[in-house]
Amino acid sequence: MAFNTRTKIKDLLKLAPEQQTVTVMGWVRTRRSNKHVTFIAINDGSCIQNYQIVADPAFIDEELLKKAATGACIKSTGKLVESQGAGQHTELIVERLEILGEADPEAYPIQPKKHSLEFLRENAHLRMRTNTFAAIMRIRHQLAFSVHEYFHRKGFFYIQTPIITASDAEGAGEMFRVSVLDPKNPPLNDQGGVDFTQDFFERETNLTVSGQLEGELAAMALSEIYTFGPTFRAENSNTTRHLAEFWMIEPEMAFYDAEDNQNLAEDFLKYIISQALLHCHDDLEFLDKRASEEEKNKKADQRNELSLLERLKFVIDNQFERITYTQAWEILRESTPNKKKKFAFPIDAWGTDLQSEHERFLVEKHFKKPVIISDYPKAIKSFYMKQNADGKTVAAMDILFPGIGEIVGGSQREENLDKLVRRMEELNISREEMWWYLDTRRFGTAPHAGFGLGFERLVLFVTGMGNIRDVIPFPRTPGNAEF
Template identity: 65%
Template sequence: MTTKTVAELLSQDITLQDVTVKGWVRTFRANRFIALNDGSTINNIQCVVDFENFDEALLKRITTGAAIHIKGELVESQGKGQSVEIQVKELEVLGDSDPETYPIQPKKHTFEFLRENAHLRTRTNTFSAVMRLRSSLSFAIHKYFNENGFYYMHTPIITGSDAEGAGEMFRVSTLDPKNPPLTEDGDVNYKEDFFGKETNLTVSGQLEAETFAMSLGKVYTFGPTFRAENSNTSRHLAEFWMIEPEVAFMDLAGNMDLAEDFLKSVLGYVLENNKEDLEFLDKRLQDAEKTLPQAERSPMNLLDKIKFVVENNFKRVSYTEAIDILRNSKPNKKKKFKYIIEEWGADLQSEHERYLVEKHFKCPVILFDYPANIKAFYMRLNEDGKTVRAMDILFPGIGEMVGGSQREERLEVLKEKMKALDIPEEELWWYLDLRKYGTAVHSGFGLGFERLVMFATGMGNIRDVIPYPRTPQNAEF
């Protein structure tokens, strides 16, 4: 007899059939009712045990967390909350669980506690739903790019360049930390290191992806990236995943079209394919917000926020226009913003981005043509000499979701920008080569995957949307 998943059994219309299922015990009530879950769905299937037919010693081994194998008859449920249940005929305990020490008990646990037990937290409804959604979003991303003619590129994890110019990178070295070789000047001699130069973990695959776009046309990366930023906020990780498409012969307008279509597609996919998980997380969020003051509650519930993105056209607004709107807004004039907007050139904060989306335009917003001095060196300089062809996509509840640009394809302009920022040409000679040989307009964007998962699940802390978070002073598991 083929073993069925809980999801398959709960979707069956045919009852009075013999079935077999394996999973973990969520609860065992009155020595009679087992709530069984195998991870295939957020829902449990009820297995009804006639205790007179089973040895008492066996029943005592059926505790929360135990793995069991059940054979029985799928019948119409007599209780509320489920359409079918299993009348148990045979039961085998595959792996015991110690009820005194098993940390995931059938009660409410704090997220902090569950992070300490991250190896077991997916046995809770919240985290199993989050990780199924993470998986679905990953699939939807690959599906979208595959169906739109993109090639998947694996960019290096170890790199000798800093794509963002941030300088906060993890060093990769095999040198003896207690006695490294030194130069005549007393500096560490990285020429004797494994790669013969100083190397780090990558902060972005963008620059390498550009090289492939200029030969394959349309490519994307989807892999781990690293930032050694000593930040313990709810929005920062030291290790996270990035989605970065790069497209040859595409300008900023095409880049905005691509990003909008991409986001609507992947979020639409989970709306259609993860309904039960989204409904559960939506209810969890609404229940949590009932304890908050009215002013701190979200203006939209989780499902409405996702539909807000999928069903609305994104409003395209220049940075200059956005600054005028913010400067003249009531929160700014009444000094309710934490960061008051006073003049053109200000770096927008999440509170400003959310105001534009949630209060002013009431739809997702794409801001473009940012001041050059607050954006990266590789973004194309506009004819005004002070703005670049950059764009950010703003979402409700979270602010910036996507950052991208038309890349600077003019060799001399790029050299001048690198010189102004003290970026040595010899470090990025290969990147400059793209501007020598067959240069053309090209564009791309970056999307932090965990930020997308946060938006789709309603989770408030980025550490709760990645299996094992890496943060300052924390590399457990």
């Protein structure tokens, strides 16, 4: 029998029991037996529900049944009948059983019990067989699909920007070098530095931290584009919010100003979260219960006031509050936590960069809704952001979510060549190396704007997980590139 004749468990659960013959395949979660019958719960990843198959040892070889242990992969064909137990309305009475892949039940790491998330990170090659991580991956898929669907419907074009680049879009310098030179004995130039003219690209290159700059080039021809790809940052950070390899969604739009940019970002976030609620109900319900259990272990002042599902609906149902950085600074400066020195980073002089604790206070305590902060001090933002008329601020915006803080960052871009060049000179950014970027301001410049959304931050919010390493299949962090 061909393998593609199998019925997925998510489809099997919808069938009426009419003694029809079906074939189901999957991985054994649990097996229990007595003298008269063996019950095997399997899961094939198509949904969160396991499916029970029932085998009579009088008809199925007992040694074969023993091999259908936790972790094994099996193929079972039999009759679909009404279930005699609770939990599912049908079950499969096995007529033919085949072991596709054996597993030693004693050595198999993912046992039918509660495992710590740290243990599962150490076994990331198998952790997607658990309910939690399978649910996260299905939700991650739906979110990614919705990203493409949203922009396609709006007439945006998907552009694949380079992964290998010679520019540092963020200006932070925390980039992974790409080189084929001998690390033990690289060629040197006259100044004693590495001679990158002898490297593969004949210049120093790195893994990209952002596709934005190249995205701007595309927007200056196609009007509305988006990128969605892997980005990399060599920041030696072991926090629950940072990865060395992560995915970024970055739309760039010609003929958009700062307000248009905010409107698009709010609409975009509401759409993709609503699609997750619509298509991933069972997985989200499972993660909602899981999150509720986790909340019980937190201190009272650290608990979320809303459940996971309530937080998702909260974003969709509320208009995002829009304030300037100056208004946010004034609120934070006069807040009780700041006056009582409860903030780890006190709010004092105007121009202070806002931290996650400040952002979460604004969202969760003060406004009790998502917040968009605009018009940040020029000194703490990137060179490419449009300078406002006051000379102190730029047309930047961040979107803040409950439990996360900043989830989106963006701005109207500076289209004025003279202002852009002056700002680059202030920050010692080479005009010669960025000649191609400046050309878009020399030849047919246009007002334009864009934003970046860290995809894993979004998945973190939607799934209610507490560590960003748990929302990407194989996390890359300092000291960790095992799989």
